[in-house]
Amino acid sequence: MSATMDNEIRAGSGSPASRWGRALARSPILCVGLAILFFWIAVAVLAPWIAPYAPNAQHMTAVSDLGPSAHHWFGADSLHRDILSRIIWGARPVLLIAPVSLICAYVVGISAGLAAGYKGGWVDEVVSRVIDVLLSFPKIVLYVVLIASLGPSALNIVLAIVLSSSPGIARLVRGLALDIKTRDFVAAARTRGETSLYIVFVEILPLARGPLIVDFCVRMGYTIIAIGVLGFLGLGLPPPDPDWGGMVRDATPILNVYPHAALFPSLAIVTLVSAFNLIADGLQELDHGR
Amino acid sequence: MAAEATPLLRIEDLEIRYRGADREVLAVNDVSLELGAGECMALIGESGCGKSTVAMSVMRYLGENGRIAQGRILFRGQDLGTMTEADLRALRRGGIAMVYQDASSALNPTMKIGRQLAEVLETHEHAEAGSIAPRVLEMLRKVGIPDPEGTMGRYPHQLSGGQQQRIVIAMAFLAEPALLILDEPTTALDVTVEAQIIELLARMREEHGTAMLFISHNLGLVRRVCERVSVMYAGQIVERGATATILGAPQHPYTQGLVSCIPRLDRGRADYRLNSIPGQVPRLSSAPRRCTFMDRCHHAVPGECDTRIDIGPARSSVDVRCARWKDLGKDAGPEAPAREPEMPRHRRDCVLSVENMCKTYELRSPFDLFGKRSRQVRAGESISIALSPGETLGIVGESGCGKSTLARVIMGLEAPSSGRVVVLGDDVTGKQVEQRSREQVRNVQMVFQNPDSTLNPLHTVGFILDRAVKLLGGVRDRDGRRREVERLLDLVRLPAEVMRMRAGRLSGGQKQRVAVARAFAGRPALVVADEPTSALDTSVKTAILELLLSVQKQTGTALVFISHDLAVVRYIADRVCVMYLGHVLETGGVEEVFEPPFHPYTQALLDAVPSVDQDIAAPHRPLEGEATSWTPQSRGCPFSARCESSIEGLCDIQSPPNLETGENHLIRCHLPVSALGQGAFA
Secondary structure (H helix, E strand, O other): OHHHHHHHHHHHOOOHHHHHHHHHHHOHHHHHHHHHHHHHHHHHHOHHHHOOOOOOOEOHHHOOOOOOOOOOOOOEOOOOEEHHHHHHHHHHHHHHHHHHHHHHHHHHHHHHHHHHHHHOHHHHHHHHHHHHHHHHOOHHHHHHHHHHHHOOOHHHHHHHHHHHHHHHHHHHHHHHHHHHOOOHHHHHHHOOOOOHHHHHHHHHHHHHHHHHHHHHHHHHHHHHHHHHHHHHOOOOOOOOOOOHHHHHHHHHHHOOOOOHHHHHHHHHHHHHHHHHHHHHHHHHHHHHHO | OOOOOOOOEEEEEEEEEEEOOOOEEEEEEEEEEEEOOOOEEEEEOOOOOOHHHHHHHHHOOOOOOEEEEEEEEEEOOEEHHHOOHHHHHHHHOOOEEEEOOOHHHHOOOOOOHHHHHHHHHHHHHOOOHHHHHHHHHHHHHHOOOOOHHHHHOOOHHHOOHHHHHHHHHHHHHHOOOOEEEEEOOOOOOOHHHHHHHHHHHHHHHHHHOOEEEEEOOOHHHHHHHOOEEEEEEOOEEEEEEEHHHHHHOOOOHHHHHHHHOOOOOOOOHHHOOOOOOOOOOOOEOOOOOOOOOHHHOOOOOOOOOOOOOOOEEEEOOEEEOOOOOOOHHHOOOOOOOOOOOOOOOOOOOOOEEEEEEEEEEEEOOOOOOOOOOOEEEEEEEEEEEEEOOOOEEEEEOOOOOOHHHHHHHHHOOOOOOEEEEEEOOEEOOOOOHHHOOHHHHHHEEEEOOOHHHHOOOOOEHHHHHHHHHHHOOOOOOHHHHHHHHHHHHHHOOOOHHHHHOEHHHOOHHHHHHHHHHHHOOOOOOEEEEEOOOOOOOHHHHHHHHHHHHHHHHHHOOEEEEEEOOHHHHHHHOOEEEEEEOOEEEEEEEHHHHOOOOOOHHHHHHHHHOOOOOOOOOOOOOOOOOOOOOOOOOOOOOOOOOOOOOOOOOOOOOOOOOEEEEEOOEEEEOOOOHHHOOOOOOO
């Protein structure tokens, strides 16, 4: 018995680094997704050093022709600003606002979902109806109404995303909690005299982490798109700071002549969104493989 | 080729490997067997021994990561391994069919029964539309479905588990198979339904001349159904031969272990002692060069057992894979640890008293928004029980009889609709566990049924027990808690190393041991065990039973032991309560309940249990029908609808009286005491 036990202990204790290594080796999709994500994180962090120009500087070298050239690899926009530098600097707000707002949305969604799922009864009724109401609004309308009334700012973008994402998260968490709370260890915790808070956060939530992590990655993709859409509608970060969605919007009047001005920021959004989708797929694949 | 000389199924030197996460696992190795037309052979052994893998390989259902590394499987002389998909499909018609353990997942939930059965005929025979329905109906009648026409139009979820299994069997026989593989077909069913299914299988086999490969861990069933048996251990066949010989006088130490850990229905705890097989089935990654059972065998002798051992003839028609089978008789048996003497009990105190407890569930229809006209289902109707310290009360009955509801009401996980629950003199009726005082919570603990959900798989054993010690044991300081956790692990005979292991990595038996340790952490006055052993292998089951008995002896805790396994209850309980549809039909001391006079229901339950000693031909009349739900409008004896001796105009109208047939022995029945217990069981 002790021999098998030793084996079990050894099998379970592989260092986290080696477990990650094995997981990566089994899922090429996850590797690609993570590679793209780390590329953009590096770009955002190193922006002051790798960007060829200041993001808001206007260049007279690009007056006659806005197209890509040796000075401006990705060309310049209608205000003669270097698009490459603006994309590099623009990675910063996206990679800051998207995770921050989504984490806030998760805090709200998880709390509401756990309360509804575990407590049931009238708590569930109230939370579920609020979720229904919020989900019945088209998201775009929610964004426009909220930001148009509060004014465009980073904080208000976070608010808009929390309001639009947390109902979906709450619904997911509620479903998971409803399932997990029927297991015997929850009854055992109750008969041990644990508080509801302990049961919900120590017994139930950790078991829901698998689907939640995958959901988080998928939602990161959506959130980045949402930030782009807000920028495109003029509800994003206030000018002149670079914002990928805003760059596409600025490029629309000259789209016939200079498509590059919209193409490159769009590509930036597409690659970052795909990175998160690939990570989500990869994680799901690993989960099923097990 | 002479058809007589070719066996129906022939497996030669089969070796099956699975690709695991980091290494290959040898699931089956060196397995050879032969099955003639119309024969029935059993594969027995603990879980993880490769029984199901052999069956799956015959169906060629090994999955993506499994492969036949060596050997051949011949069906009517044709090698299954070299067949094309088209050949295989042809083979499934009139060839091989399979019945799985879980009928509900074998049926398509979105298809009506009639449609699913008709599909078998359509794909296999391209039968004409007109001829299908009558044949399906006939088959449904054959497998004993009460209302065949109506059932054709129902969905699987509208049928009970027993009926679903009948449908699966009907489906298998519609394909007219020559070989039927049954993978634990009755494990999920109640004893009475199990007996019905077994009788059905025997009849179908007689009518159709089908050969069967029967996988089971229930040796009593195997004895009743199969002529021959192969015992598998760690992927190998360790003993094979005629069922009566092998189960009656097993030669291999593993088979001996399996047979000696079956609780007996006909003998009480004082008359015998259950043995368990220590340790676990090893997982092999390469062909063993020594006896695989050596580590768990008390007959093992170094030098003799650590060479390659082949299976060879031992006695007439019995083959055994053991180097020392000739000398086993000379060895002394395993030294059974001395049992703690039974403590005298103080009958005066009452740990638990449940009076007239009744729990009704409201079934709200989805169309009934306000729930006013809800249908009620009663789970516990006027149950009254009382329990003294150190005493064990066994509660038996079929599923749906309200056993688990009773447990949950005692625990405060559910509130009763009426009646009184008193624990240690405190009235806790209607008090959910959250509303009970710390002392009341500490005094009543529970051991749950399913080992896979009883512990949070992400927590370590140390954390789980530490939490219990802190909250229930009231130990505050770190060192004290650690000592207490070590004491608990020692109590349930687990090594201290498991503390660092996550619960999800433990085996079923280990999980249940931790669950027992957790329940006893606060030295409770009462532990409620809800089928704590029903999901475990026989050998592990006996170990947990012995553990519960010994922990109980050391702590003097009262135990409510809920089970559908009568033999287990006979072994562990002092008093027994037989429940049916929320009613207690018989209650008394364990010896009184298991000896005549019986309530007709008790007798039916006892009759349904297959015994390892009973011959195949033993007369047997299974109880018909299944327990249906009891509505508050119903009057009379709840069992009257299924009772053979039911008196019309009395049993179905009037509630039965309590017959007192001895001190504390009560039978609720209209029949005179002299008429009770005249049946076959004695």
